[in-house]
Amino acid sequence: MPPAPLPHGGELARTSHWKPYEAVVWVVAALALLVFPQQAALWNEIAILALFAVSLDLVLGYAGILTLGHAAFFGTGCYAAALFAKYALHDPLAGLAVGMLAAAVLGFVTSFLVLRGSELTRLMVTLGVASILYELANRFEGITGGADGLQGVVMGPLLGRFAFGLDAKVACLYSLCVLFLLFLVARRVAHSPFGYSLKAIRDNPTRAAAIGIDVNRRIVAVYTLGAALAGAAGALLAQTTAFASLDVLGFDRSADVMLVLVLGGTGYLYGGVLGAVLFRVLQDALSAWTPQYWQFWLGLVLVVIVLIGHERIVRRWQALLRRLVRDRAAAPMERR
Amino acid sequence: MLTILFDGVAYGMLLFLIASGLAVTLGLMNFVNLAHGAFAMAGGYLAAVLSNRLGVPFIATLPLAFVLSAVLGALLEPTLYRRLYARPPLDQVLFSIGLVFMAVAAVDYFFGATQQFVRLPDWLKGRIDVGGVDIGNYRLFIIVVCGVITAGLQWTVAKTRFGSRLRAAVDDRRVASGLGINVNVVFLATFAFGSGLAGLGGALGAELLGLDPTFPLKYMIYFLIVVAVGGTTTVTGPLLASLLLGVADVAGKYYVPKLGAFIIYSLMIAILLLRPQGLFAPRGSR
Numbered sequence: 286m287p288p289a290p291l292p293h294g295g296e297l298a299r300t301s302h303w304k305p306y307e308a309v310v311w312v313v314a315a316l317a318l319l320v321f322p323q324q325a326a327l328w329n330e331i332a333i334l335a336l337f338a339v340s341l342d343l344v345l346g347y348a349g350i351l352t353l354g355h356a357a358f359f360g361t362g363c364y365a366a367a368l369f370a371k372y373a374l375h376d377p378l379a380g381l382a383v384g385m386l387a388a389a390v391l392g393f394v395t396s397f398l399v400l401r402g403s404e405l406t407r408l409m410v411t412l413g414v415a416s417i418l419y420e421l422a423n424r425f426e427g428i429t430g431g432a433d434g435l436q437g438v439v440m441g442p443l444l445g446r447f448a449f450g451l452d453a454k455v456a457c458l459y460s461l462c463v464l465f466l467l468f469l470v471a472r473r474v475a476h477s478p479f480g481y482s483l484k485a486i487r488d489n490p491t492r493a494a495a496i497g498i499d500v501n502r503r504i505v506a507v508y509t510l511g512a513a514l515a516g517a518a519g520a521l522l523a524q525t526t527a528f529a530s531l532d533v534l535g536f537d538r539s540a541d542v543m544l545v546l547v548l549g550g551t552g553y554l555y556g557g558v559l560g561a562v563l564f565r566v567l568q569d570a571l572s573a574w575t576p577q578y579w580q581f582w583l584g585l586v587l588v589v590i591v592l593i594g595h596e597r598i599v600r601r602w603q604a605l606l607r608r609l610v611r612d613r614a615a616a617p618m619e620r621r
Numbered sequence: 622m623l624t625i626l627f628d629g630v631a632y633g634m635l636l637f638l639i640a641s642g643l644a645v646t647l648g649l650m651n652f653v654n655l656a657h658g659a660f661a662m663a664g665g666y667l668a669a670v671l672s673n674r675l676g677v678p679f680i681a682t683l684p685l686a687f688v689l690s691a692v693l694g695a696l697l698e699p700t701l702y703r704r705l706y707a708r709p710p711l712d713q714v715l716f717s718i719g720l721v722f723m724a725v726a727a728v729d730y731f732f733g734a735t736q737q738f739v740r741l742p743d744w745l746k747g748r749i750d751v752g753g754v755d756i757g758n759y760r761l762f763i764i765v766v767c768g769v770i771t772a773g774l775q776w777t778v779a780k781t782r783f784g785s786r787l788r789a790a791v792d793d794r795r796v797a798s799g800l801g802i803n804v805n806v807v808f809l810a811t812f813a814f815g816s817g818l819a820g821l822g823g824a825l826g827a828e829l830l831g832l833d834p835t836f837p838l839k840y841m842i843y844f845l846i847v848v849a850v851g852g853t854t855t856v857t858g859p860l861l862a863s864l865l866l867g868v869a870d871v872a873g874k875y876y877v878p879k880l881g882a883f884i885i886y887s888l889m890i891a892i893l894l895l896r897p898q899g900l901f902a903p904r905g906s907r
């Protein structure tokens with residue numbers, strides 16, 4: 286039986302419906318905080334990492350921009366929020382906005398650098414931008430605190446009422462809410478015609494341009510958006526730990542977030558969330574086992590993932606998520 | 622002034638020696654190999670262990686470092702790298718970052734996190750004065766060795782049968798194998814040779830570059846710059862790029878130590894913006 290013709294825009298509306306497994310993810314996240322409140326600091330870290338990975342997913346998974354310097358935006362958001370709290374206002378939400386704005390401006394400016402050239406050129410330029418920021422943060426110790434980190438960040442209470450306590454419950458709730466809200470934004474973008482045009486650009490820029498997509502403008506737009514979200518993640522880290530240190534700009538951070546995303550799978554947003562949980566569990570397990578050499582096993586995991594093929598892992602995850610909630614009515618799996 | 626130039630040239634030659642193997646894998650085979658520095662580190666550590674613990678003279682450790690790294694490359698190419706030639710760059714980046722993490726942690730496990738030193742023979746320690754320019758014997762030695770190898774490299778790629786096979790295999794894999802060239806063997810040999818050169822460079826430069834487990838990460842961007850800026854179609858492109866990088870880095874650290882690597886990175890981005898294919902790419906190339 287031929288399928289009934291869909292009304293205009295029906296396909297997009299259908300695929301952007303909330304699936305049961307998506308609700309499960311967020312309910313589990315909320316339950317985690319309720320059931321294990323003593324682990325709030327850990328959930329906070331995971332939420333921040335997840336947001337960072339989601340921002341990378343927009344840039345790498347959707348638009349296909351291979352970047353080795355995504356930490357530049359994370360670090361910018363982190364330092365901007367920390368400096369704002371130290372010298373201007375203690376209000377967290379204002380600081381979050383400042384962090385996002387700073388990262389978005391940097392993202393907008395540097396997005397013009399990734400428009401040209403081959404993969405190698407992009408790789409080098411993104412890596413170079415992050416390295417430059419690292420060097421600057423390291424040299425201008427008077428502002429950033431240099432290698433000692435930025436001390437003396439004081440955070441005011443959230444919404445003027447909820448103070449950040451030592452048990453990190455407020456911090457965790459704050460990060461989770463920000464993650465959820467910004468995830469909604471990313472989800473909306475990913476399921477919009479704009480999001481689909483990004484996938485077209487990723488799969489074949491020449492053809493995308495031929496069917497009338499303005500490739501350069503869209504790359505600029507998504508790179509800026511990704512930078513803003515990464516900046517939000519950085520700002521959250523600065524605010525909830527009241528500290529900013531040089532490693533937020535380091536190469537390790539860019540590499541780690543890439544691993545997070547690949548663990549969870551690229552190109553469907555939940556990969557970032559899932560990957561963040563897996564990464565932290567893996568990291569905790571490995572560093573409890575071999576405190577000094579856990580990076581070896583992390584590297585091994587990366588190598589094995591690549592040899593198996595990370596796209597296969599994505600499909601496995603999606604199938605697992607669906608089976609968990611018996612989501613039989615779900616849309617047919619996306620073909621690549 | 623001239624001393625800085627001289628030191629910069631020595632540093633640049635060293636970078637070229639290590640990065641030349643990367644120019645082949647990254648530029649010619651299109652493989653984004655971030656783990657190239659790990660081969661250099663292997664050579665450096667071998668030299669350090671042999672000369673310090675077993676008392677092997679420094680000069681004798683150099684060919685051994687070359688052989689060890691080449692064997693390592695020859696083992697890894699067919700088992701791991703070859704499977705990834707056709708994969709997207711993201712896979713190659715992840716894979717080689719994974720290898721770097723493993724190499725860093727493994728070296729840390731076996732040799733500790735402290736910096737290693739290679740015992741130089743006395744005749745390399747002195748300095749000589751040539752027309753008012755203060756020249757270190759060790760750096761002179763580096764320049765001579767690297768210069769000879771570079772000339773050999775240029776001759777091999779341009780004039781020998783193997784060189785033309787390599788260029789053919791790189792230009793078009795399928796046609797080359799159709800002409801009876803065993804592409805796999807050519808790539809294997811090239812990869813092993815490039816790794817060997819990196820190992821030799823690592824051993825030769827252990828004193829100059831500093832050798833500790835984070836070596837592959839610390840110099841990764843430098844090796845990549847050499848290839849990205851120098852282009853990959855010739856031997857001379859990366860050579861000039863490394864000399865430029867070496868001199869700029871040494872001069873920058875001497876005159877404006879505050880800004881350090883900042884100048885290098887900015888320069889690289891500027892060059893890549895103006896010439897995305899590298900500084901010395903011939904017109905109309907890929």
